[in-house]
Amino acid sequence: MKSVLQIGKKILLVLMIIAVIIAGTRSIGMGMNIRTPKNGINVSFYVDINGSNQWINIYGKDIDNPVLLYLHGGPGSATSPIDYSFTRKWSDVYTVVTWDQRNVGKSFDKKNAADKITKDIMLADGKAMTEYIMKYMGKKKITLLGHSWGSMFGANLVLEYPQYYDAFIGTGQCVDIAENEERLYEEAKKWTEGDEEGKVLLSKWSPDKCDDTQALLARSEIMNRYGYGMMKDGRDYNIVATILFNPNYLVKDYISYVKNIETSMEPYMDFFAHGLYECSLLGKYDYKVPYYNINGDMDYQTNYEMACEYFEKVNAPDKKMYVMKGGTHGLLESRSEEFSGYVHDIAKRMASMK
Template sequence: MITGCFARTSDINEPNAISDLIAIEIGGMDQWIMIRGEDRSNPILLWLHGGPGAAQMPVHRAFNRDLEKEFVVVHWDQRGAGKSNHRGFDENSMSLNRFIEDTHELTAYLKERFDQEKIFLLGHSWGTQLGILTVQRYPDDYLGFISVAQVVHPQRAEEISYEWLSKQVEERGSSRQMRKFDDLGPPLYDEHDRYVTFAKMKDAFGGSMDVGMGRLAWISFGAIEYTIGDYVKWLRGANRGSGPMWQELRDFDLFRDVPSIGVPVWFIVGENDYNTPAKLVEEFYQFVDAPEGKTLFVFEGAAHAPFMGDPERFNREVIRIKQSVFNGEEK
C-alpha cells in the first residue's frame, strides 16, 4: 500500500525499455500518462479507460503486463479521472468533442516523441465511444482500433439487459432483490440514479465486471503509481461519472453516427456482458462498413471486462492483432 507522498512506475530491466509516469499539458490542463514497454521502438498502444472516471492505471500490470513485451503501452488518466482529477477541476469542460480533441493531442505527442507515423488505439466501455469517434475524425493517426465492450446504443442496450436481468431475478433473486427490481421498473433510465441502481443489479448477477471491486481495490492499493491523494481523486472522478455529459452519452447511436470506419477494427466482447450486450455488438459488427477490415472476438465466460476475466487470451489476441498488421495478414 502506498503511504508516501511520491508516485512512480517501476523500471523495466531491458536495454531499450521505457517506464515513465509524467504529466503533460493536454487540452489546456495537466493530464497524467504512464508509458511502459520493454522496447521503445515497438508500436504504441494507447489505452482509453472506461467510466468516464474509471482510470485504470493502478491495475494494468496485474492483468495485462504481457502487452508491454510487444507494445509501448500508454495508460492515460483522462481529464477528471484519477491523477488528472485536480482540485477545482471544471466538470463543465467534459464533452465528447473535448475528449476527442484531448485524445488527438495525446496521439500527436506520442507520435512525435516516439517517431511513429501511426499508433494503435484501444478503448474499453466509455473508451469505445471516445475511441471510435476519434478514429472516425482522425483515421490517418491510427494503425487500427481495438474495441473492448463497445457501447453501441445505450437505450437499446438497457432493453436487452433488462430482459436478461428480469430472468436472473426471477430464477435466482432474493426477496429483497425482487422488491428492488420491481421498484426500479423497466427502462428507459434517463435519471442517473435509476441507471446506477440498474447497473449495480446487473453486476450482482454477473452481467458486468469480471473482477469484484474488493479484489480490484486490493490490487490498486499496491500500485506505486498512485499516492493516497490520487485514490481520493480517483473516487471523486468515478463517482462523478459522466457528469454534464450524461445526456450526450445517452443519445449515442453508432448505427446513426458511424456507418463506416476508415481503419482496421477489432471488436472484443464478453458473452456475458450486459453493460454493453454482446448481441448488440454483434449486430453493429454486421452492420458497419469497414473497408480496411473488421474482426469480432466473443470471449466465452467473460463479461464486461474480458481483459480481466480472461487476461491470458486477451493479451494473446491483442498481440496477434499487432502481428497481423505488421505481417500483412488478413485482419
C-alpha cells in the first residue's frame, strides 16, 4: 500500500510539473500575441448588434491602414480559436477585424441561442457591424474578405450596401447552394465509379439532404476519400501552439466553445437547409466596388468552376481572379503564406487606384 501511495505521489508531482510548464509556456506565448504593435492596434470586445452581443478583435500594425473585416464561413462556424494565425499575416497592409457572427464562438448568447437565423437577420447584423467598425476606426469605407459562407454573405452585403465598402474579396467563393450541391453530386458519381465503398458513402448523401448531419458527414468523407477534402494539404501552422497561445481565449472560453457548439449550430442547420438558398448570387453581377476572388482550382466544397463562371459575368470597377493551383477549400489555413501574398497584391492594387 505504501509503495502504491509513493507511486501516486510521484505521478501527481509529474502532472503538477507538466501543468506548471504548460501554464508558463502559455503565459509567455499569450503575452507575446496580446501585445499591441507600435503605431498599431490590438483590442477585443463585445458589440451590441441588433440585441445580440457579438465579439470582435481588431488587430493591425499601422492604425492608418485601410480596415478589412473578415467574414468566417459555415454558416455557424466561428474560427476565433485559430484565425489570428493567418489573418495577422495581412496586418501590415490592413487593420484586420475578426468577428464571431451571431451566436457562434465567443458570440454565443444563451438567451438568443434558439433565435431563427435568416438572410435578413444576417444582412442586418453585417450592416450594423460595418457601421460600428467605420465609426470606431474613423473610416468612411472598409474592405470585406469572406470565406465560403462568408464569401456569399459578403457579396450580398456589398451588393446591398455598396456605399460602405471599398472592395470585396471572396475566397472559396460560393455562388448558389442548390447548383453547388448538384455539381458536387455529379462529380462524386464519377469519383465513385468502380469503388463499392465509395458508392456506399454516396448512397448516404444527396443534394437535398443539407439538414442531415450524417449525410453531410458522408459528403465530407467522399471529398476526403478522393483527394478534394478541405484540409488535404494540412495546416501550415501548428494547431496545438495556435490554440495554446491564442491571446483571445481563456480556458473557460474553450470550454464554452465546445459545450455550446451543438446548440449554436442548430439554428444555422435550418438556415443552411432553407434560408441559404435565398442568398444566391445568380443574376446579381453588377458591383459598384472592385471585385476580387482567391480560389483553389480543386475546390468542390464551393465549386471552383461556378466561381469562375460567375466571375466572368461580374461587372465591377476593377476585378481579378487569383487561382491557387491544387488548392481546395481550406486554402486560408493550408497555404496561408501564399494566400497572404494575394491579399497584399490586392492592397497594392487598390492603393494604386486612389
